[in-house]
Amino acid sequence: MPTVLIPPPYRGPTQGTGEVEVEGGDVLGSLEDVDRKFPGFLAQVVNEDGAVLPFVKLFKNGDQLDVAEALRTPVGGDDEIEVLAAIAGG
């Protein structure tokens, strides 16, 4: 099954869980799957208009997805979807 990899900063809603198996379909469907299991997760990735938040980057099997197409990207098999957000002090 496809898997969504959750970065540490986004593990509040998932209560520490870092990997969630999903049904797949496309990236948005996969993220919605995670949100059904762990409510509050999707709002960290997608805004109210359904667009990826500007500070979030999405990867499929290690390749960064284009922002405009990311949510509609097909997901299946053993695909890994990774969510990343910059964290640093400075």
Add this chain to the structure above:
Amino acid sequence: MSGPSGDKLIYVDMTDQSVEIRDFPEEWKLLGGRGLSAKILLAECDPTCDALGPDNVLVMAPGVLAGTAAPTSGRLSVGGKSPLTGGIKEANTGGQPGQHLAKLGYRGIVVKGQPADADKRYAIEVNAEGVQVVAADDHKGKWNYALCMDLHGQYPKTASFITCGPAGEMQLTGASVATTDQDNRYPARHAARGGLGAVMGSKGLKYVAVDPGKASVRQAADREKFGELCKEYTKGYLAGPQMFKTGTSSVVPVANMLHTFPYKNRVEGQSPDASTLEGARINESFETRGGQMHNCMTGCIVKCSNIVHDAEGEYKTSALEFETLTLLGANCAVASWEDVADMDRLCDEVGLDTIETGGAIAVLMDAGQMEWGDADAMRKLIAEIPEGTDRGTAIGNGAVATGKFTGHHRVPEARGQAIPAWDPRPLKATGVCYCTSAMGADHTAGLIVNPGLAPDQFAWEAQKVQLLNAVCDTSGFCQFLQPSLDDIRAFFGALYGEEVTREAIHDQGWQCLEDEWEFNRKAGFTAADDKMADCLGQDAVGAEGAKVVFDVPDDIIQAVFKRMPAQEDLFTAKASG
């Protein structure tokens, strides 16, 4: 060949301005930066001394890999007993001096003593011909930018500088040590935390000039392997997401979402002004005003530093960081990144830690002695600090001093140091780091941004990240390059042509933490000091229905001080700070 050899340590006694060059001990070859500073301080500095007296020792040490071709590896550690916390302190900075010292074969400068005449100013000059202390009275009281402009005219173009602003000369305990960066040679990089600028000032040391001349890159014992490592690591980093290439200021919206973008002296975890403080606004300004991202030191591939211009297109400051936008911005209810940029420049000029200064001004505002969000008043206040006014002196001495000055009880701190942006309430494991690090509330000593972490993981994660960051700050790598212990030991091994095992690198990190804790124990710290300010255990932040305070039990906090068996992730986890 056995790698870099013939290295030296510079000892300077400011009492008589004498210089002694000592051989760098062979057995210390894998000690640099923070680890070297801790080793020297524990052996040569009385932990009970007056931090601003002659017995304190100021260490300036590049990391082990500084001066080599390893990417983003030229960081400089500044260490000493902190006049702010009363404990040991290491503050880490970028810029060129770390690279330059290492290329000249100097693994550190150890400054002791104090001039009999407190009005005298001196400088240390380091170049290929040697080291000397010279008079610097002409530069007394100069702000950092004016000082460096003058020094650029006085020294060869190849020179870089470590400088002390007026706050350091006044021995204010929020004072920073500045270093000049690569592109514009401005004093824009700071070893900011813990008041080490005041230690530099207490020794009458206005600046250090390091001229590498034609000194070449330090060569590794196994040149081929070292070269391959540099190439592979750089290629891998550049092929990755490069999360910091738009600057640390781009973290603002994530931090705000996580309720760790504190507002009004941390009564709230989110700011209504996040959208006007975030890095995207700064980067948008590049198009119309100029300004850009750049690397602060030779060989940096992260390039997280922004150069910010004003509305007229003139240079204003660099780098405007997430922490500064938080503490001088949101935490003081300031809404505009441009106002924060002004204050960042002022703090760099005067030589002040922007975190401590922002924390102090927020306490002043919380006490009702300044209006929330009044950026004009803040600018005037920072500018009046060099004049020695009572209020300016309180701010320059940090958040706890400002709490005493105002009689205000609500001071978010740990070990006497203002809490950085990363808030210990939603990020409790980070709070455990603040309580247990010898450095106090310093996110660069241990940052864990994982709000879902289970409490039974706090102690291990806090020990792991503190150990990893201690080794990173010993290596000279920037934490933003995010090296793992496995990465660092591979570079160490190729540099000296020998295997550095996982056990050895684990030992090195643990020994650094132990040296620092031991210094603090000798300074008088006990378990009673391993705590967070009361207000953070009382005033909750977070989403409605899910508000949190810092409530980690003492047994979890104390568990961090006992060495735990290494788990696999100790060696593969990436540094962060």
